[in-house]
Amino acid sequence: MEAVRVQQVVAKDGEILVRGIPYKKGQLVEIIVLPQPLKTTPRSHLTVRQLRQSGLIGLWKDRDDIRDSAAYARRLREQAQRRGDINYDFVRQ
Numbered sequence: 001m002e003a004v005r006v007q008q009v010v011a012k013d014g015e016i017l018v019r020g021i022p023y024k025k026g027q028l029v030e031i032i033v034l035p036q037p038l039k040t041t042p043r044s045h046l047t048v049r050q051l052r053q054s055g056l057i058g059l060w061k062d063r064d065d066i067r068d069s070a071a072y073a074r075r076l077r078e079q080a081q082r083r084g085d086i087n088y089d090f091v092r093q
Contacts, residue, residue: 004021004022006018006020006021007036016033018031060072
């Protein structure tokens, strides 16, 4: 099956007019309508200088409740990947 992509702007609520498709009168076609995501403005990126000045680097250095920040971060990433319920017990090591 060959797909034909046609983009239209909805001019009237609930109605779309599609023209210029390569099919003949009486031919059966299936139409699937997918909304396009809204265009977002691109986010700016931090420079190394801005990142160093942001306070993010060394954010956990003075925390006495996190003994191993690398292990702590690894557990957070693993939990995020599982997308399950977050277990906060390891925070109180």
